[in-house]
Amino acid sequence: TVQALLRESDNYIPQVEKIKYEVGNGTFVDDGGIYIRWINDIVRYGMYASKTFQRRDILGVYSGLVTRQLTDLEYAWEFNYLVDVKDEEDKKIRVCIDAKHMGNYMRFANHRDTNQNGDQLYVVYNDLWHVLYIAQAEIKLHEQIFVNYGQGYWENKKKYDF
Known part of the structure; x- marks a missing residue:
């Protein structure tokens, strides 16, 4: 949990x-x-x-680039399967750490x-x-x-x- x-x-x-x-x-x-x-x-x-x-x-x-748009799935961790991540307007968004080019x-x-x-x-x-x-x-x-x-x-x- x-x-x-x-x-x-x-x-x-x-x-x-x-x-x-x-x-x-x-x-x-x-x-x-x-x-x-x-x-x-x-x-x-x-x-x-x-x-x-x-x-x-x-x-x-x-470590990597915190982003909503992935360049590649090889080096990414997504937070959304743990909890709902929401923006300032309370809308669900996808948030990832993409380490493909920075990591x-x-x-x-x-x-x-x-x-x-x-x-x-x-x-x-x-x-x-x-x-x-x-x-x-x-x-x-x-x-x-x-x-x-x-x-x-x-x-x-x-x-x-x-």
């Missing part, structure tokens, strides 16, 4: 506040916990751990149906929604990070079994 989501997101507000403060004043330093590596011509890139993460550690904040390492996390070691968590802070990637289990050094994109992602796409 949305209430459960908001309760869990409250636990991560201090980390989101710290990251936003550091980015805003120019003191944010990437701790090097994530790196990107080429996998193959089908999967292309993957996101890997360059240090060990414990369960519930923050891997990063998914960070988080967009390279690949999908796995089961046994994912990463998860997405929606955090509301100062009336803004943020998508955090967190460790769902211990992630060891050089282990690929997998999340579940959700069933809607695969509606018009081919899934490969590796």
